[in-house]
Amino acid sequence: MRIVVLGAGGLGSLIGGYLARSGVDVTLIGRAPHVEAIRERGLEITGIRGSSVIFDNLTAVTSPDDARGEFDYLMLTVKSKDTDTALGQAEALRTRSATVFSLQNGVDHDEKLARWAGADKVIGASTIEGGTLGAPGAVVNTLSTPTTAYFGELDGRITERVRRITEAFNHAGLPSRAVENVVQVEWEKLIQIALASGFSVTALAAIPEMRIGDGLVVREGAEFYVQLAKELLSVYRAMGYRPQNFYAPASRLKELDELPFADAVEAAMEQGRRFKADAGRGRTSMHNDILQRRKTEVDFIFKPILERGHALKIAIPTVEAVHRIIKTLDSNL
Ligand SMILES: NC(=O)c1ccc[n+]([C@@H]2O[C@H](COP(=O)([O-])OP(=O)(O)OC[C@H]3O[C@@H](n4cnc5c(N)ncnc54)[C@H](OP(=O)(O)O)[C@@H]3O)[C@@H](O)[C@H]2O)c1
Incomplete structure (x- = not known):
């Protein structure tokens, strides 16, 4: 070959x-x-x-x-x-x-x-x-x-x-x-990357030492993460898909989708504690791009989801805000 x-x-x-x-x-x-x-x-x-x-x-x-x-x-x-x-x-x-x-x-x-x-x-x-x-x-x-x-x-x-x-x-x-169902796999990965990148860049990038675990162990950080996850998943569900955790254990979209908000926050905080114990994990490539002053893939990751969300008339204000913040940073790179 x-x-x-x-x-x-x-x-x-x-x-x-x-x-x-x-x-x-x-x-x-x-x-x-x-x-x-x-x-x-x-x-x-x-x-x-x-x-x-x-x-x-x-x-x-x-x-x-x-x-x-x-x-x-x-x-x-x-x-x-x-x-x-x-x-x-x-x-x-x-x-x-x-x-x-x-x-x-x-x-x-x-x-x-x-x-x-x-x-x-x-x-x-x-x-x-x-x-x-x-x-x-x-x-x-x-x-x-x-x-x-x-x-x-x-x-x-x-x-x-x-x-x-x-x-x-x-x-x-x-x-x-x-x-x-490879098209579903591609979309679910997009949701997973949008969640990790969106959270990582907007909540953490101002302090270069911070990693995802550092953000998730803070209750407000975990609440933001879960809110972003639920909005992203509402678009994915409206497209007719149900989360499968194709990339488990890195992906926990199924749990974030099924658990009520408060329980999902507790689960995200627990995940944060595990990430902190596992020092190797914790930053997305979009986060690294921002820290290294390189152009990001923001439009390729968020625009398809925003377009689907708008076409399906789903309220996704947190996804919109995250996209606007990252676009603002990206436009200055
Ligand atoms: N890395 C990961 O862990 C990972 C995992 C899953 C998916 N992905 C996705 O995979 C893609 C690649 O990511 P990456 O992290 O591997 O990026 P990367 O390290 O920047 O690799 C891309 C390489 O292609 C080079 N390149 C750009 N234009 C070229 C051209 N016309 N001809 C030849 N080489 C060219 C780049 O050089 P310059 O830097 O000089 O432009 C760079 O060395 C992205 O869409 C990313 O989101 C990455």
């Missing part, structure tokens, strides 16, 4: 690296310092799944024009704000990639990929696996859940190409599932 990764940063390098280690022929397309470091010293992966340096089966290039041959899959992992530019520069890969999928946060990438490559080439995919580019050539695996990724056809079928990529992830030590 041959896979090309368009946008080899934290997530793309991590997944691409694990796949290469398991025998998949992987081409990473990334920025020059990262590509040069991989060519010189290999790709170093550290973090929760242990340490390894990967040389074999791994090619790193800075331009899609330098990615040679035919690919079974193209995996898109640039930040959502860079999707149009990256696809625009990847004309050389459009006809040489049999199947394309995105692991980005957001829900509009399948449509963008369909416009770029043709709808028949796109499959749905989702992951919450955490990867951060610590230094050129070095990626840290920061978060994992029992199911790493989900794949499926956008019309609900499970086809051979869906099974093959799922098996490749499983073989690489990334437990994954082929599912008939």
